[in-house]
Amino acid sequence: MSKMGSEEAKYSSVTGSEEKLDQQEQAKSEMQQKRSPFDGVESETGKLLDDDGRPMRTGNTWTATAHIITAVIGSGVLSLSWSFAQMGWIAGPLVLFSFALCTWYTSRLLADCYRYPHPVTGRRNYIYMDAVKVNVSARSHLICGIMQYSNLVGTSIGYTIATATSAVAVQKSNCYHSHGRDSPCLASTTSYIAVFGVIQIFLSQIPNFGDLWWLSYVAAIMSFTYATIGLGLGISKAAEGGHSYGSVGGVRIGTDVTEAQKVWNIFAALGNMAFAYSFSMILIEIEDTIRSPPAENKQMKKATLWGTSVTTAFYMSVAIAGYLAFGDAAPGNLLTGFFSPYWLVDFANVCIVIHLIGAYQVYTQPVYQFAERWVARRWSKRSFHSRGYTVRLPGGSNFRLNWFRLTWRTIYVIITTIISMLLPFFNAVLGIIGALAFWPLTVYYPVVMYMNQHKIPRWSPTWIALHSLSFVTFLVSLAGLIGSVAGIVNDLSQVKPFEKI
Template sequence: MFTHAGTLQHKFCSVAQCGVLIGITIGYTTTTAMSMAAVKRSNCFHKYGHGAACHVPNNSFMVIFAIIQIFLSQVPNFHKLSPLSVIAAIMSFAYSFIGIGLSVAKIFGEGIGKTTLTGIPIGKDFTAMEKMWKILSALGDFAFSYSFCFVLIEIQDTLKSSPPENKQMKKATAIGISTSIVFYMMCGMLGYAAFGNEAPGNFLTGFGFYDPFWLVDLANICIVVHLLGAYQVLAQPIFGYVESWSKEKWPQNKLISKEFSLWGYDINMLRFVWRTSYVIVMTMIAMIFPFFNDFVGLLGACTFWPLSVYFPLEMYISQAKIRKYSFTWIWMQIVSLVCFIVSLVAAIGSTRGLIISVQLFKPFQSES
């Protein structure tokens, strides 16, 4: 992953990579539960009216998601199922287009929401200090959208030996990043235009849209299907690392190396216990910290600089043999420093938001 750097940097990169993958699986658990709950709430609002108290507990949906993931995690070579990425892409385009379409329809039907150049205005109920903290937290959300490492894994997972991977990676990366930018920008700008300063954190689960309810349901179902597979794509590297390390550490241990046949299926005890435990622990953490926006912001803030800026720049400097203290080298260090400061202040803002959310929340009682 970081072959041109020292051992310490290599370890730091690995820790950061594993950290973001673990964090995203927790975030996916929360997001999927919210989308499942949103389907039930959408039907409730359609039946009883938009003013009805259609609150739905999220924990039961997290448990359902966890049970499905436990079964999927036991499928051998799950990460090699190339149709998985195709399905994920179709689902991503589907719910993105639905969200964009609903935003455009709302703009044409009700006009542009109340917006201001500087965001929510400072007033009696919204102080300057609170606005500053919100801005810092928002920087974390921006940073998360620039996190490329999990997109990289999906691209690498579907590459074949021919044509050459290095050429395919350049092409796939350009297309993947360009597509992500276009959809992030369209959803962000059109969503803000539709709702203005009252825009929800997630306009498909935050009920900025109520009708047509079946279309909102379809969008959230697409999110669920997408994240069911995406969870496994991101968890597989963690599963593989621990299992490979264990087999090298204890090669003679039969519980680790031997496959047992059960009802026609080959089951490895290490794989069964480790992967099941991982899914359960991540689900428990999601139940304790089910704060989508604050969690995503903190995750983005902590991973943006090392994985999207520092390591890529250092690898380029090493491979291109850029001379130290040259003009190019200095500008790259300035870019890295600025992005580090952005990550730092974003992490502070997101941490504060997470602490406040934790203080107001009772564990295991999350509801949408």
């Protein structure tokens, strides 16, 4: 009995230990399930990884705000005085503020779609298309991708043209200063577009969006600088007096333009204003750079509030000052209307060039990464897309040069550069890009995703209000597209590609 009791005691001890071990493993498993998705995990190499196994994000509200400002305050600000001139003192500011309010509101809806199904603890969506796929449908995912990446490509073309326009303005300013205002001072955008393309070939080797933070800070500073200069020059010229300060109805039919031209110009102005707020197409990609906690959507909502508030204040100030300075004769690019002090105008245009060099990367990195992810999935068993070698940089740091990245991104820059040479029309190109992007990517998809995510009942007050917003912005975008296409047709009849102007 004593021997049997001893065996039973031994068995009970072992069983108890196993049960205790099982309870510990179960508790550990439950703890892992309850882990916050924000807790970093250390990889085998000692690097911290996020909950999705990717390197720990390092962005925050400030870097996201910088990305937004870099993307938003671009060449679009220079066309707003012209847009005000087409609409007048009442409609111009009112429409601009409406675009700002709409963009801010729908961006808040979109920020909640970064994770699915829960906006805080759900699975990450790395790109805009992924968010549409899980919140709407696979078909919408494809349509959204076509529109999103077409507009990203179009924006890179628009920024290339805008950069060359500013560079030409510097050349002409110096020519007028040296030879007088009566000198022809002809210049071509072609050579400047080519130089811009060469610069982008080098910058395009920056691996991903997260590594662009320093370029976005520089670009954001440049955007504030030239917007401030434009504001100061506008106020200075407006204070001189002796000229028109604009009108309630904008350019006059019969005196300045025909009735048809008035309509087309108003439509094109709507497209330009839409372009000035086109950043929603890269909002999810920006949100994917933010570390947490706090939750990414909360930080992104703050970033969109700060970003749109700051940009709207600048937009309104520059547009009003420019319209006061030139009246209904406001130029399509505000800075091209100023010739003195020439050194300050030149400096502002140089700031535009630097800013757009960075903004080009902000808009093209999502295109690069989408193509590279697709290639990696399509040919996962081949190594050509991951081959490369390490380059030793000054200062002792290393840079991994990838052969596929070098080839594909260089080809992309060359193609967009050639297209920019063929269509050097500033306002019309910006209007087309803005009109095509604003309704589907800034309003329609964020609204639909929000309603599906929160299961908004059909015909409820919220459902009706959101659909009404979507319908109105659709009509506005359609008008902007029509006006901008008409502008392109008109420009093609007057200006030939590669021609000096």
